[in-house]
Amino acid sequence: MDTAIEIKNLTFAYSGKQVLHDVTLDIPVRQVTAFIGPSGCGKSTLLRCFNRINDRIPNAKVTGGSIYVHGIDINRRDIDLQELRRRIGMVFQKYNPFPKSIYENVAFSLRLSGLTKRTQLDEIVENALQSAALWDEVKDRLHSSAFGLSGGQQQRLCIARAIANQPEILLMDEPCAALDPLATLKIEELIYELKKQYTIVIVTHNMAQATRCSDRTAFMYLGKLIEYGPTMQIFETPKEPQTEAYVTGTFG
Amino acid sequence: MNSQHIFRDFDKAIDALRADVLLMASLTRQNLERAMCSLLERNIDLARAVIADDSDVDDLERKIDQSGMEILARFHPMASDLRLVVTSMKMAHNLERISDHAVNIAKRSKKICKSSVLEEVGLAEPLYSMADSILRDSLMAYTDANAELGQSLKARDKELDRLQKQMVSALSRRLEDSNGRSENLLHLIFIAGSIERIGDLAVNMGEDAFFLGEARDIRHESRKNLTLDPTEESADD
Numbered sequence: 001m002d003t004a005i006e007i008k009n010l011t012f013a014y015s016g017k018q019v020l021h022d023v024t025l026d027i028p029v030r031q032v033t034a035f036i037g038p039s040g041c042g043k044s045t046l047l048r049c050f051n052r053i054n055d056r057i058p059n060a061k062v063t064g065g066s067i068y069v070h071g072i073d074i075n076r077r078d079i080d081l082q083e084l085r086r087r088i089g090m091v092f093q094k095y096n097p098f099p100k101s102i103y104e105n106v107a108f109s110l111r112l113s114g115l116t117k118r119t120q121l122d123e124i125v126e127n128a129l130q131s132a133a134l135w136d137e138v139k140d141r142l143h144s145s146a147f148g149l150s151g152g153q154q155q156r157l158c159i160a161r162a163i164a165n166q167p168e169i170l171l172m173d174e175p176c177a178a179l180d181p182l183a184t185l186k187i188e189e190l191i192y193e194l195k196k197q198y199t200i201v202i203v204t205h206n207m208a209q210a211t212r213c214s215d216r217t218a219f220m221y222l223g224k225l226i227e228y229g230p231t232m233q234i235f236e237t238p239k240e241p242q243t244e245a246y247v248t249g250t251f252g
Numbered sequence: 253m254n255s256q257h258i259f260r261d262f263d264k265a266i267d268a269l270r271a272d273v274l275l276m277a278s279l280t281r282q283n284l285e286r287a288m289c290s291l292l293e294r295n296i297d298l299a300r301a302v303i304a305d306d307s308d309v310d311d312l313e314r315k316i317d318q319s320g321m322e323i324l325a326r327f328h329p330m331a332s333d334l335r336l337v338v339t340s341m342k343m344a345h346n347l348e349r350i351s352d353h354a355v356n357i358a359k360r361s362k363k364i365c366k367s368s369v370l371e372e373v374g375l376a377e378p379l380y381s382m383a384d385s386i387l388r389d390s391l392m393a394y395t396d397a398n399a400e401l402g403q404s405l406k407a408r409d410k411e412l413d414r415l416q417k418q419m420v421s422a423l424s425r426r427l428e429d430s431n432g433r434s435e436n437l438l439h440l441i442f443i444a445g446s447i448e449r450i451g452d453l454a455v456n457m458g459e460d461a462f463f464l465g466e467a468r469d470i471r472h473e474s475r476k477n478l479t480l481d482p483t484e485e486s487a488d489d
Contacts, residue, residue, distance in 0.1 A: 208328050235330045237467035247330040249262070250255035 002029040004169055004199040005050055010065035012045060018063065019045055021223045032191060032200045034214035034231065036207060042223040043203045047171050050201065051088040052081060070168065089162030093174040095154040097146035102138050105146050105157055106164045124164055132160035133190050152183025156190065170194065172202040176209065188213045207247060211235050219243045262327045266336065269319045273340045276312040277391045280347045283309065283354040288380045291361035291373050291443065302358035309351040316344035339464045343394055346453045353446040360439040370436050372426065375419045376443055382412045383451045390454040393461035402461030403470065409451045416448040
């Protein structure tokens with residue numbers, strides 16, 4: 001199994017307070033890996049280390065260990081962050097389309113990267129919207145505002161926007177937290193389709209969602225990786241008592 | 253598994269499910285005991301009671317299936333909770349079949365009791381004692397999620413099989429010189445078959461209890477390959 005992201009003994013701190021402790025795991029290529037755990041366990045922080053989006057937070061930094069993406073140390077000083085974030089797309093909890101048309105939302109970053117030819121833009125926008133299972137719903141109103149779409153459609157537009165950059169990896173931070181059950185199922189179905197092409201890492205509080213759409217699951221608690229393995233093993237026969245207590249919702 | 257759930261309703265639902273399985277187990281064992289008493293003590297009323305009360309066991313099987321489905325749909329149980337729900341539903345299915353065998357025994361006992369005394373019925377007693385002890389321990393293995401006890405039943409069932417074969421062989425010899433008792437001797441042979449099947453079903457429940465406790469499916473594995481800790485197995489290799 002090829003590895004997309006290799007995390008070795010990673011530690012991370014916010015203003016000197018350590019929030020990730022010695023995390024080591026390999027994320028396989030073209031599979032869905034879910035991070036689960038209670039709020040504050042460090043799962044989103046870990047996810048945001050992969051495209052160095054944590055760099056934007058003052059006094060937040062990796063204090064030890066390493067992250068290799070397809071063999072490249074992404075914490076090197078000379079790394080091109082724009083290129084890194086093109087290769088590793090991200091979708092957030094609250095869908096955040098730009099205040100532009102549906103078409104421009106997808107084309108925006110392509111234009112930023114210098115692509116101006118209309119026919120090429122049209123092709124990439126259509127492909128991205130097709131891949132995000134949104135094309136049929138928006139093809140007749142591509143130049144309408146993205147804000148006119150439903151929540152689920154706006155989230156799929158954000159996924160299309162990430163896909164347009166042809167990333168290798170997609171990071172999803174609770175992508176369905178603000179969606180109704182039907183819109184959630186559509187995103188989950190989409191995740192299942194997208195993993196044929198992309199490596200996907202998803203943070204979720206919804207354990208049923210993790211069982212439905214992930215291949216491997218990592219359970220984190222208090223900044224530590226407690227258990228990592230095939231999803232069904234984690235949910236059916238967890239090895240660690242803390243994982244058992246979390247997935248069964250028990251205490252005492 | 254014994255910890256409390258944050259969602260208390262889940263605890264109540266799980267406790268109720270387990271209580272229904274135990275009630276069903278107790279009714280089933282009672283039915284079996286009465287069926288055997290009717291045979292050994294020539295008591296037709298007991299046999300009739302077994303046949304009538306089997307519907308209570310059937311009702312409980314339906315109730316347990318329904319509760320199990322509700323728990324799966326409402327609470328999405330995971331890990332040991334998921335195993336408990338699935339195992340409970342399987343226990344109910346096995347218990348219902350055991351109760352059906354008790355009814356078969358009772359029906360044949362009624363017929364035997366209507367004829368003159370058949371001394372050979374005594375041959376079934378040690379068979380029943382052994383089957384009932386396997387059954388009792390399979391229920392204990394489920395209640396305590398005792399994998400070791402659940403796993404141990406298969407060996408005891410082999411002894412039960414041996415006793416049953418011995419009994420059938422003895423009865424078959426007597427069939428040749430039965431003096432009009434052949435029908436009742438055949439009833440007794442079928443009763444021995446029912447008791448042997450009860451042992452098999454109790455072994456199934458023991459294997460389910462093993463799955464409940466150890467999260468490992470040991471059905472259809474040969475006895476010699478079984479260890480409680482899979483790492484021990486690989487260490488030996």
